[in-house]
Amino acid sequence: MRAYVLHPDLRNADARDPELALEEACNLTEALDELELAGAEVVLLRQPRAGTLFGEGKLEELKAKFIEAEIDIVIIDGLVSPIQQRNLEREWKLKVLDRTGLILEIFGARAQTREGVLQVDLAHLTYQKSRLVRSWTHLERQRGGVGFMGGPGETQIEADRRAIDENITRLKRQLTKVVRTRELHRKSRKKxxxxxxxxxxxxxxxxxxxxxxxxxxxxxxxxxxxxxxxxxxxxxxxxxxxxxxxxxxxxxxxxxxxxxxxxxxxxxxxxxxxxxxxxxxxxxxxxxxxxxxxxxxxxxxxxxxxxxxxxxxxxxxxxxxxxxxxxxxxxxxxxxxxxxxxxxxxxxxxxxxxxxxxxxxxAEPMTSERLQMGFGQGAALAWLHRRKLVENQEPNESGMQIDVTWSEKHRQQFLKEFQGSLRQE
Structure with a gap:
């Protein structure tokens, strides 16, 4: 699909540099293998239109460019309301995607693990739910039904929204299991x-x-x-x-x-x-x-x-x-x-x-300590030496005086294994 990228420049004081923002939007577009970047430009917007974002003159000018370049999809680097998206698609007779939709498409194409796929699907559905106004051209129609699954007078948009809600609930349930599994993995790593x-x-x-x-x-x-x-x-x-x-x-x-x-x-x-x-x-x-x-x-x-x-x-x-x-x-x-x-x-x-x-x-904070070991505490002394914690040792009449420098983790491990077999000085 041949894509054309537009970056609306609102000239806000806090806005990013429009040319650099356009370059990033082009890179995002090229990150999707099925899209071929056929053109891009910054569009100055002094006053965005509520219904179409761009003014009538700009809409006609862009439409002519799209026809000449044989464009299939227009990427707008910014937030586009559902109404604006619907109206632009009708005006240009092309698919229109905003920045959020484009990023969701990239995530959908790249996710590999089950968790990643579920998360992308959930994000897609949440996004689609807000876009129902432009996703359907038959919203005025009503359909009949029996029981609670679509009673008389239920509009198509209500049925579609309910279907999306059901899918969101199902995905959240599946994600909860995946997250629980990840939590178990995290706990096992802590061991x-x-x-x-x-x-x-x-x-x-x-x-x-x-x-x-x-x-x-x-x-x-x-x-x-x-x-x-x-x-x-x-x-x-x-x-x-x-x-x-x-x-x-x-x-x-x-x-x-x-x-x-x-x-x-x-x-x-x-x-x-x-x-x-x-x-x-x-x-x-x-x-x-x-x-x-x-x-x-x-x-x-x-x-x-x-x-x-x-x-x-x-x-x-x-x-x-x-x-x-x-x-x-x-x-x-x-x-x-x-x-x-x-x-x-x-x-x-x-x-x-x-x-x-x-x-x-x-690195954990290290503290120095002096220990007194009896003559029969060779195992405890060997434990300290294996971990290179001994700074100095001197024999005395009670056994051995040991100067150690260790972390709190090593100290607790030592006391757990040898507590009662030494004196601290």
Whole structure:
């Protein structure tokens, strides 16, 4: 299908750069294999029309372009009301899709796991329910029926809305089971005392490339929006030898449809359960700052607390795409800020520094303690030595005086196994 992309420019003070917004909308369109991008433009809108969004002159001008370019579908990069969508389709005799609908189509094409498919279906139905006004041309018709399944006088739109509600209820029931299974998996992972590190970031920031570079996995990583939809998890060893579980998550985007924030909450709960969040930023993108703000906004929508958001580790990716002077400035910022690491996942730059920072951030507070062990406590002493917790030991008349430096986790494990066999001093 040949697609034409329009970005309505309302000239709001807080609006994104229209040309960059149009470029992102084109990239979204190209992310769907069945769409061929045949044209795109920014349309200045001084006063949006309630019924058609565009004025009569612009409607005619665009219609002529669509006919000449043999366009099959028009993508409008923004929110289009159901009435506007219906009227535009009637005027242009073409399929019209707004930004939310386009993102839903991409998610539907990419979801792989059962949970992902269910979540996309749920989001689609929620979206369709709001669009019934334009989805049917026979709303004036009424149909008869018997019993409670469509009684006399029931309009077609009421029947369709009821059918969608029933499907939504069924999908939510199925999703509840899937979420329960994911919760069981999460609990089983907690029994393995590995911290979880979640990668988040704007779509196409390079999360999957970074994930593959660190884990050696073969997760789909392309220069394409929403290359990753379903979460992927792998266990890796940090430079300290400690194992962690890395989680690659769906990319965020500005104006993420509210249906998707709700529908994908179960998937994004991996972020909420993470011990550390790594925000992967495309530092070469012209609107990298705006993208970073969008990511933080979505995390707030997920009810992640402000302390966790403020404490995120940030990997400023795609450093190799910047001019040398700008690369030096980004690296200087990273040297000054303990929460920032700069590098390139594609080239492997900054990976060691990132893993070292992850190790340090996950490291538990250590405390020093002096223990007194009796002569027969060889097993307890061996336990401490195996974990390299002993700083110094000296024999005395009661047995052995041991100086240890350990985390609270090691301390509790030791006391559970050997409590009663030592004195603390």
């Amino acid at each position: 393995i005392p590995y911290p979880i590190v979640a990668f988040v970031g704007y779509t196409n920031a390079g999360k999957s490339t970074l994930f593959n570079r660190i884990t050696g996995a073969d997760v789909m990583a392309k220069d394409m929006l929403f290359a990753t939809l379903d979460p992927t998890m792998r266990a890796v060893s940090l430079p300290t030898g400690e194992k962690v579980i890395l989680s690659d998550t769906v990319g965020f985007i500005s104006d993420l449809p509210t249906q998707l924030v709700a529908a994908f909450r179960a998937t994004l709960e991996e972020v909420l359960a993470a011990d550390l969040i790594v925000h992967v930023r495309d530092i070469s993108h012209p609107q990298t700052q705006e993208q970073a703000l969008s990511v933080r906004s979505v995390l707030r929508d997920l009810h992640l607390d402000e302390e966790a958001i403020a404490g995120m580790l940030e990997f400023r990716n795609k450093l190799d795409r910047l001019p040398e002077a700008e690369q030096a400035a980004v690296q200087q910022t990273a040297l000054r800020d303990p929460l920032v690491v700069a590098g390139s996942a594609a080239r492997g730059d900054g990976i060691e520094e990132l893993l070292t920072e992850i190790s340090e951030r996950l």
